[in-house]
Amino acid sequence: MTILVVGLSHRSAPVAMLERAAATGDALNKLLHEVHESTHVAEALIVSTCNRVEVYAVVDKFHGGVSDISELLARHSGLPLDDLARHLYVHYEDRAVQHAFSVACGLESMVVGESQILGQMREAFKLAQTEGTVGRDLHELIQQSLRVGKRAHSETGVDQAGASLVSVGLNVAEGHLGELTGRRALVVGAGSMSGLAVATLARAGVGEIVVANRTYARAERLAAAAEVPARAIELTDLTAALAEADLVVSCTGAAGLVITAEQVPATGERRFFLDLALPHDVDPAVRTLPGVALAGLDDLRTAEEAAQAVGPRAVEAVRRIVAAEVAAFLNAARAAAVAPTVVALRSKAAEVVEAELTRLTGRLPALDERDRAEIAQTVRRVVDKLLHAPTVRVKELAAAPGGDTYAVALRELFDLDPKAPEAVARPDIEGPAS
Template identity: 50%
Template sequence: MSLVVLGLSHHTAPLPLLETMSLDAAGRAALGDSLTRRDNLSEAVVVSTCNRTEVYVESQTFHGAVTDIAEALTDVTGVASEALREHLYVHYEDRAIAHAFTVACGLDSMAVGEAQILGQMRTALREGQRSGHVGPALNNLFQQALRVGKRAHTETGIDSVSVSLVEAGLARAERELGPLATLDLLVVGAGGMSSLAATTASRLGVRSITVVNRTHAKAVRLAERVGGVALPLSELPAALSIADVVVSCTGSTGVVVDLAAAGDAQVARTGRPQVYVDLALPHDVATEVDSLSGVSVVGLAALGEELSGGTTPPQVQEVADLVIGEVAAYLTDRAAESVAPTVAALRSHAADVVAGELTRLDQRLPDLDDQTRAEVQLAVHRIVEKLLHTPTVRVKELAVGGQGDDYAQALRRLFDLRPGEAVTASVPPERGGLA
């Protein structure tokens, strides 16, 4: 079995295509179902955010996995394979592991170092677990990726240099409108990105915050956290007219602020300038709004261009080095695990031989005193441990070098081992769920 990652992101695809490919929970579940129904794929996890849609699979063959994933993407999204082909990237085995760790650390994000991807990958793993699409291979990969991502944020200085999309959008608004302390902010939506926008703006000292959301109770909770005001969605037109900056990220499948609504707001504002920061995918603000006099609309593509330039900060290099070390450790552990059943079978076989011989000793020398019997048992166990030490260590070393399978097979033939039976008897079932 092999690990394969296939997907597209802001690095490889235009924003309109990413919008089309972005999947909600139902879409991710449908894609996972489509993938795991295919004979070549045994496990699947779907990660879909505003910046990427990726599929991680455990597959019997590489080329079969690429074909299966591409077909499933077309089936679920309706986007023809010809339109996808030039924008897709594929990672296999070692590179796939490195990619997963890199994504979890935020190094592959539009806003380098952002931490939201950790929650999104955790959600993808949980969805896969609940639907039965995740087995031991992808569960272990994602658990380790999440651990590495957490290390990046707790053990390095990446947070000090990670400029979020929200901060970049607010900086753009300041350049066009003046200091945040003189501006009124409207947040449309109350999800993760909207909450980040509200808390970031509050921290940076915006004059006032209004939150509008379809579910009013969520708007109230968010507004209370940032000392703002919550309004129902029906009052969006009035809220638009008083907002200098509008940050929108609703997750809606359609436009939330159309040309007419933005135009009416401009009339009510008597032409005072206004900036819309559209962080949604698909976009919340109609593209035509940018044509209004006095109005600027900045979206993910423009913000991504702002955040992609410049030199690599040392903190980012520190995280990249962390990823390299973690990938090496993961590959070493996985290689050792591949021969673990044979090692367990060898030790089980040796234990059975020792137990049988000690039983026969007891039958032949029933009057042997306890101290002597204990010394004999200890001596026998020491001999066996010394004999097993070298082949056990060597098979693990060879596994890391890619020769473990041949050596493990030789051990199985020499000692007539049946690893499956030994593992079943000696290894407890693995617990599911997140660590």
């Protein structure tokens, strides 16, 4: 069984395709179970956000797993498999681990270093746990991914990329509106990007900030943290707020449009809309209104340009962390993989010892208990000493690439039952009824 990732993101697919592939609610649950129940998949977890849909799976066959998952993604999205396949990426074994860690660190995000992905991965893991589709292998992978992501954010400045992207957007806004000092700003959404927007708008000197969000309490908390006059409103009051705003920044996680052209009054005054969401929050038709300009993520910069804005040092530092953590994870996994074979070998040796001691008792019934115990202890000590060096060494060798071949060699040399290591590795397997 090995780990496989099949997915598409803003880097590999157009926005329209991502919108069709995205899964939420009942559709996400259904897709998760269909993947888990497919022929070659033992464990499954799906990360579905506004700019990526990725299936993490433990599979018994690479090609079979890729085929199963690709067909299910095509069926879910309603796209022809041939069309979808051109935009899918596939990572397997070591590359799958590296990809998971990179995603958690924000290196694969449109906004390099953004921290929202950690929460999204955590939610995907919780859902898979609740639905019973995740097992030991994916549990370990995702838990380690979350830990590595937290480490990258705490030890580097990679999360400054988000602030840089907002700053670029506001520079574009200044080109249309002129000086932002004293302007009225409306922020739609209350997530981490909205928080960055509020802080950056305050530094730019806007006169007032209005925060609108579906959950009023979150909008209220964000407004209270602003360093300029700010207030929160219900999302139902959005139309009235749009009529008063000079600058609108929208970054929600909604699946459809949040701001339509019909909601924006055609006053003729200069206004600027900055859409930082994917899928888009703002109806592209607002561009047709007199005096209104609109910029989206595609108009600002690519992830690579954002990385340059953060500075090569921060991004390179995260890449070094990912490389070191991947190596440590794989070494530990290889060492753990050989452990069941070692246990199975020692179990077989113990069975041989007990069988021989039983035979000795039958042949020499006159031995007293003290002599029999001394002989038994001596035989067990000899076997333990003979097995000690090779079993310790095989664990050390297993940590290196290709180390699993040593476990195979042990099974061949000592004629171990192929099912014995598997039974040791899966303590959850039900034993015989007592």
